[in-house]
Amino acid sequence: MTTISAQSLDLTFQTADGPVHALRDVSLNVAPGEFVSFIGPSGCGKTTFLRCVAALETPTGGTLQVNGMTPDEARRARAYGYVFQAAGLYPWRTIGKNVSLPLEIMGYDRAERIERMHRVLELVELDQFANKYPWQLSGGMQQRASIARALAFDADILLMDEPFGALDEIVRDRLNEELLDLWARTQKTILFVTHSIPEAVYLSTKIVVMSPRPGRITDVIDSPLPRDRPLDIRDTPEFLEIAHRVREGLREGMEAA
Amino acid sequence: MTDTSLNASGAAVGRSGRVALWLRRLPRTVAPVVTVVAALIALWYVACIPMNAQESLLAAERAGAEVTPATAAERRGVGGVSLAIANPAAALSGALGQERPRLPAPHQIVAELWQTTAGHLDGCGLAEEERDRLVIPLPFLPGDPVSGEARAISTPIDEDCADIFTSRRSLVFHAGLTLAPTLLGFAIGSALGILLAVGIVHSRVMDLSVMPWAIASQTIPILAIAPMIIVVFNSVGIQGLLPKSIISAYLSFFPVTVGMVKGLRAPSPADLDLMRTWNASGLRTLISLRLPTSLPYLFASLKVAIAAALVGAIIGELPTGAVRGLGARLLAGSYYGQTIQIWSALFGAAIVAALLVATLSMIERATLKQMGLQR
Numbered sequence: 001m002t003t004i005s006a007q008s009l010d011l012t013f014q015t016a017d018g019p020v021h022a023l024r025d026v027s028l029n030v031a032p033g034e035f036v037s038f039i040g041p042s043g044c045g046k047t048t049f050l051r052c053v054a055a056l057e058t059p060t061g062g063t064l065q066v067n068g069m070t071p072d073e074a075r076r077a078r079a080y081g082y083v084f085q086a087a088g089l090y091p092w093r094t095i096g097k098n099v100s101l102p103l104e105i106m107g108y109d110r111a112e113r114i115e116r117m118h119r120v121l122e123l124v125e126l127d128q129f130a131n132k133y134p135w136q137l138s139g140g141m142q143q144r145a146s147i148a149r150a151l152a153f154d155a156d157i158l159l160m161d162e163p164f165g166a167l168d169e170i171v172r173d174r175l176n177e178e179l180l181d182l183w184a185r186t187q188k189t190i191l192f193v194t195h196s197i198p199e200a201v202y203l204s205t206k207i208v209v210m211s212p213r214p215g216r217i218t219d220v221i222d223s224p225l226p227r228d229r230p231l232d233i234r235d236t237p238e239f240l241e242i243a244h245r246v247r248e249g250l251r252e253g254m255e256a257a
Numbered sequence: 258m259t260d261t262s263l264n265a266s267g268a269a270v271g272r273s274g275r276v277a278l279w280l281r282r283l284p285r286t287v288a289p290v291v292t293v294v295a296a297l298i299a300l301w302y303v304a305c306i307p308m309n310a311q312e313s314l315l316a317a318e319r320a321g322a323e324v325t326p327a328t329a330a331e332r333r334g335v336g337g338v339s340l341a342i343a344n345p346a347a348a349l350s351g352a353l354g355q356e357r358p359r360l361p362a363p364h365q366i367v368a369e370l371w372q373t374t375a376g377h378l379d380g381c382g383l384a385e386e387e388r389d390r391l392v393i394p395l396p397f398l399p400g401d402p403v404s405g406e407a408r409a410i411s412t413p414i415d416e417d418c419a420d421i422f423t424s425r426r427s428l429v430f431h432a433g434l435t436l437a438p439t440l441l442g443f444a445i446g447s448a449l450g451i452l453l454a455v456g457i458v459h460s461r462v463m464d465l466s467v468m469p470w471a472i473a474s475q476t477i478p479i480l481a482i483a484p485m486i487i488v489v490f491n492s493v494g495i496q497g498l499l500p501k502s503i504i505s506a507y508l509s510f511f512p513v514t515v516g517m518v519k520g521l522r523a524p525s526p527a528d529l530d531l532m533r534t535w536n537a538s539g540l541r542t543l544i545s546l547r548l549p550t551s552l553p554y555l556f557a558s559l560k561v562a563i564a565a566a567l568v569g570a571i572i573g574e575l576p577t578g579a580v581r582g583l584g585a586r587l588l589a590g591s592y593y594g595q596t597i598q599i600w601s602a603l604f605g606a607a608i609v610a611a612l613l614v615a616t617l618s619m620i621e622r623a624t625l626k627q628m629g630l631q632r
Contacts, residue, residue, distance in 0.1 A: 075536055078536060090546070
């Protein structure tokens with residue numbers, strides 16, 4: 001049983017400067033409930049792969065299945081929630097209204113919208129802020145609201161494209177901890193794109209190391225760390241060993257290219 | 258939303274402090290405006306002297322004064338500046354008080370504006386023969402379609418002339434008559450503009466086909482097309498408000514279309530991707546994302562559109578030989594050389610336009626603040 005299954009995926013963009021190989025021969029299986037991080041330098045195709053899963057890009061070769069369906073069918077079935085690097089909250093809606101926007105679009109009735117909105121805002125500890133406007137919240141709180149919005153409609157896959165990339169280290173640490181907690185409670189399958197080695201190692205059950213030109217997978221590391229991870233696990237030898245392996249993978253990818 | 262943000266000016270001071278801050282800033286904001294206006298008015302007064310020199314010297318000559326050149330015929334080909342330099346006293350004394358000056362002085366226009374709006378209206382309580390002088394003429398009236406005879410060139414003024422809203426001497430009355438087609442035309446034009454923009458943004462065919470026509474429509478001089486619109490509507494029995502409104506709409510739809518096409522395309526790719534991940538329909542994306550995002554663009558174009566609508570309504574009055582409205586005042590004034598009346602009608606139109614734009618600005622500020630698009 002796999003949630004996401006990619007077999008020798010190819011994606012080539014035709015540009016004025018000739019074809020760009022964003023993805024070349026990418027094969028990956030993700031089991032339900034896994035936390036998979038994608039790490040690599042810019043242009044390695046990690047975001048592109050996520051966008052393929054979300055049916056925002058169409059691969060030019062290979063097969064990709066999401067929940068046993070094509071990505072576009074999965075999108076129509078609302079199989080995933082997507083969190084972008086920018087929170088993307090609408091300034092004319094309160095936090096509560098922002099979170100219930102996907103529910104409105106999906107046709108949930110009013111009572112259920114309110115019930116779900118409060119439930120997911122509680123999950124990200126923003127319940128008291130339902131009537132505030134986005135500009136009244138800090139960047140970290142805005143990003144939490146955008147995660148709540150992605151969780152609101154019970155998709156069992158969460159796609160996160162550098163969600164904490166624009167936040168400072170301290171806020172990022174706290175949000176990482178909260179995200180792990182959220183993952184443990186909701187049992188979602190999470191695909192997470194990041195630039196940060198500690199973030200990837202701390203969060204993931206599986207780390208996918210990618211390298212550019214052409215965008216490809218150079219290493220897939222199954223993390224031996226337990227699911228329950230306090231922040232200071234980052235000082236243990238196991239953690240440092242995985243981090244070292246990720247760094248090596250990134251270096252090899254750069255040298256080969 | 259009611260909270261004042263911490264970095265707003267005057268946020269840390271109480272109400273009296275805020276007033277004091279405002280008062281302290283006042284000289285800095287008002288002084289440059291006053292300076293520019295004063296300079297313009299001074300320039301205007303100076304310009305009145307050469308512009309009105311011919312008439313000033315004629316009046317001086319009739320009063321028995323020595324002027325050079327001595328006769329009107331000799332003066333005809335001489336420029337106003339040379340005349341004013343040759344006869345400074347006569348030119349200066351006669352420049353600002355003429356009944357039909359080539360260039361009326363600002364105070365004459367203000368007096369006329371005051372008289373025809375807030376002040377006592379001429380013609381009320383005057384003797385019958387004096388009132389005839391004030392009759393509004395019907396200029397350029399075509400011959401009677403049946404008999405071919407020229408129609409009456411004047412229409413009697415209202416008996417009840419005391420009321421500034423109904424008297425034909427009242428600029429408020431004429432402005433009100435021009436305002437109605439302006440607002441209706443603005444409403445039609447804005448609605449059409451928004452609809453076209455929605456179509457252009459959603460359909461590639463419309464994008465390629467409508468925009469060139471919209472641009473072409475604005476390259477045709479409105480003065481050429483206005484009479485045709487009036488005549489076509491008249492031939493199917495529609496007169497009055499609607500044809501004038503159509504001309505207003507013709508001028509006002511374009512800025513709205515252009516602004517809204519930009520506004521509806523303003524959402525970021527990420528915002529649109531988000532809508533796509535929720536499998537939102539095009540209509541849903543339009544209502545929940547594109548329309549709210551376009552509001553700042555909409556207001557900017559509405560302000561252009563309402564001024565254009567006013568111009569359209571005034572132009573719509575010209576080819577009909579209208580007897581009422583700001584356009585009629587302009588036309589009657591130019592027909593009878595009543596320069597003061599022309600200028601006061603022009604200023605009346607400018608004041609109406611300024612009031613309309615200011616109203617829209619107030620609505621804009623309140624709406625955008627409410628929507629969190631401007632703080």
